[in-house]
Amino acid sequence: DAVVHWFKMDLRTGDNQALFLASEKAREAGVPLIGLYIVSPQDFEAHLTAPIRVDFMLRSLEVLKADLEALDIPLWIETVDKRARVPERIMELLTEWRAGHIFANMEYEVDELRREAKLVRLYAEKGIAMEVVHDTCVVPPGQLTTGTGRQYAVYSPWFRSWVRHVHENQELLELAERPGMNPPSARERYSSLFECDVPHAPEGKTLSEEEAKVFHALWPAGEHEAMKRLAKFCEDAVGGYGRNRDLPSTPGTSNLSVHFASGTLSARTAVRTARDSNKTKKLDGGNEGIQTWISEVAWRDFYKHVLVHWPYVCMNKPFKPEYSNISWSYDASHFSSWTEGRTGFPIVDAAMRQLRGMGWMHNRCRMIVASFLAKDLLLDWRMGERFFMEHLIDGDFASNNGGWGFAASVGVDPQPYFRIFNPLLQSEKFDPDGEYIRKWVPELKGVVGKAIHDPYGRGEGDRARKAGYPEAIVQHKGAREKALAD
Ligand code: FAD
Incomplete structure (x- = not known):
């Protein structure tokens, strides 16, 4: 009935x-x-x-x-x-x-x-x-295989095949219609069902009043907000996405991940809307910002495909079995310095405080702090993966696990183990004026010029100390050598 x-x-x-x-x-x-x-x-x-x-x-x-x-x-x-x-x-x-x-x-x-x-x-x-x-994916898992019929483990060839597949199967970007009105009998027959309320958050998952106030203002919920944000992003920012997406002090990304994660926005709608704001119907043509953004949304598909093909990544195992034996550190004091944003590396600390302050962190900074945890602190990347899930508003198992595997060089398509993000260089390159750092690490507000990236190393140690900002808990160079040796 x-x-x-x-x-x-x-x-x-x-x-x-x-x-x-x-x-x-x-x-x-x-x-x-x-x-x-x-x-x-x-x-x-x-x-x-x-x-x-x-x-x-x-x-x-x-x-x-x-x-x-x-x-x-x-x-x-x-x-x-x-x-x-x-x-x-x-x-x-x-x-x-x-x-x-x-x-x-x-x-x-x-x-x-x-x-x-x-x-x-x-x-x-x-x-x-x-x-x-x-x-949930634009291309359902299982539809893309290499010439020899295998699953791709590397993003770039996978993405070329994703684009080709969507071009050849345009129906993948057709949007499903909204349901129509129920027959009039529904109100009568199921009247009691209309009376249920949305429950409160279960114990252990509630926000304080103060948090609720801040987070509700930052993250308006529901499908209509998602569509508004998507439209605004496609109008104002997607064109410059290629230039701005790596600068955490600039609102250059879409902030839509929370909507993808809760399904208040579909990836098809997003890709199609972005494509329609381009001059071409091709996903890999026209405006560079639009192309790049579509290729980022595709990363989400990629990690879901990975999950389907190698389900053991769900079971706390690294993608490559040979990485099961790495002897990671479990130093509790290092880990809490990291979670609290008190490592003495300003860019890392700013990012970790953004995570707590917004429930979200910029992608560039996610890579920096993940690499720092695994390769400078040599901590088990799964501790970081877990902490992210416990704090992210957009926490998504596949993307989070994929991102951590990438940064710790234990996942599919990892950055090579010898490529270790230098937090100082990353900071100078992607937050050149220290705007992002000053926003999230108020102790460093008074630090001027390039010293913002490394106050103790660049003559602003006294000021930082007085303001209560800690010295670096490890030396990047020593940590790097140890990571490579291990
Ligand atoms: P935009 O730059 O506007 O990108 C548009 C969309 O593309 C995003 O909303 C997201 O759905 C998708 N996307 C972009 N980059 C990636 C990526 N690298 N991997 C997968 N999808 C991507 N994303 C999550 O949604 N949930 C997570 O739990 C998550 N954990 C991460 C952990 C680490 C260590 C790293 C390095 C990345 C993680 N990401 C995760 C990916 C990425 O950081 C976020 O999707 C992005 O920062 C969200 O901001 P945005 O919506 O403004 O992104």
């Missing part, structure tokens, strides 16, 4: 493949469509989901609920305390609603894939059809 769409990391009504299919199925059958969202506190724990991210998802759910209600589609939101209970609980709801069909978009992490395979079997036994479809 009803068709259900199970929302997960796809908190939007526009360009949502499974939602579109569910609404088509409901329309053909002349039955109502019901939206379902399960809050699973144990999944938040298992996935190390940051409180700021949970908060963003809950705020996005409010928007989604209102959008669906305008179409007379209820969104039933329920908290299930034990994650192992989720399949049965959904089954009970489907039975109660007499739904014969449930749709969902596929998630590629190992636990989720296994759970979905189990659900499809379980529900089939009860006569309920479950359809799980590709949605």
Whole structure:
């Protein structure tokens, strides 16, 4: 008597493949469509989901609920305390609603894939059809292989093949339509479902009042905000993206990662909108900024493909088995200096404080601090990976794991182990005037000129000391030699 769409990391009504299919199925059958969202506190724990991210998802759910209600589609939101209970609980709801069909978009992490395979079997036994479809990537995993039929482990040839594939299969950039109105009977039959509220964040995942105030102003949630931000970025900034994207003091990037991560924006919509603001229909032609931005969005696809092909990266293992034996440091004092932004390397400290202050960090700085953790402090990169997940509003397993593997030279397509970011040179190159450092490290506000990059080494030690800024906790040169020797 009803068709259900199970929302997960796809908190939007526009360009949502499974939602579109569910609404088509409901329309053909002349039955109502019901939206379902399960809050699973144990999944938040298992996935190390940051409180700021949970908060963003809950705020996005409010928007989604209102959008669906305008179409007379209820969104039933329920908290299930034990994650192992989720399949049965959904089954009970489907039975109660007499739904014969449930749709969902596929998630590629190992636990989720296994759970979905189990659900499809379980529900089939009860006569309920479950359809799980590709949605989150522009090119679904599995469609790109090398000439010899293997999966690419290196980005550049993979990206050329991604572009070719999209050019040859234009339907990949066709957007799924929004669902239509539910039949009038839906309001009557499922009236109680319209009455549910979006819950508060579970214990351990709440924000303080002060944090909520700051983060809500920084990160307006929901699909409409995503579309606004995308439109504005394509109008104002994408053209200069190639020049500005590496400068953390400039608002040169899109800030859309949070929307991709929560599914308030689809990658198809993003790539298509960017392409349409270009003079050419080619993804690798026309304006350089647009091309570069599309190739960055493609990195997101790349890391999801990697996850599907080498699922053991989900299990705390490095991509290359031979890197399992590296003897990493677990020095607690170094690690806390890093997390608190008190390493004595201004660019590293500014970046770590940006992470805490915004729940987000600029990509260039993510590379700098990750390389610093693994190659200067010689700490286990998995400690950094975990800390990022616990604090990022855009925490995404595949991109985070891929980024850390790249920076620590243990992942697919790593930067070579001998290429070690020099934090001082990175700082001079990408924050030449120290604007970013001064913004996030107020102790160094009074430091003038190039000393901002290395106050103790460049004659501003007294001033830095007085302001309470620490000396460098390691010497880059010594650390570099040790990293290479190890
Ligand atoms: P833009 O520069 O505007 O890029 C547009 C989009 O492209 C991004 O929103 C993102 O979806 C995608 N993208 C860009 N660069 C990358 C990349 N290197 N890898 C994968 N996708 C990319 N990104 C996350 O979304 N979640 C993470 O948890 C995450 N962890 C990272 C950890 C490390 C160590 C590193 C080096 C990178 C990580 N990234 C992660 C990638 C990247 O830093 C962010 O996506 C980017 O900074 C987000 O800002 P933006 O939306 O303004 O990006």
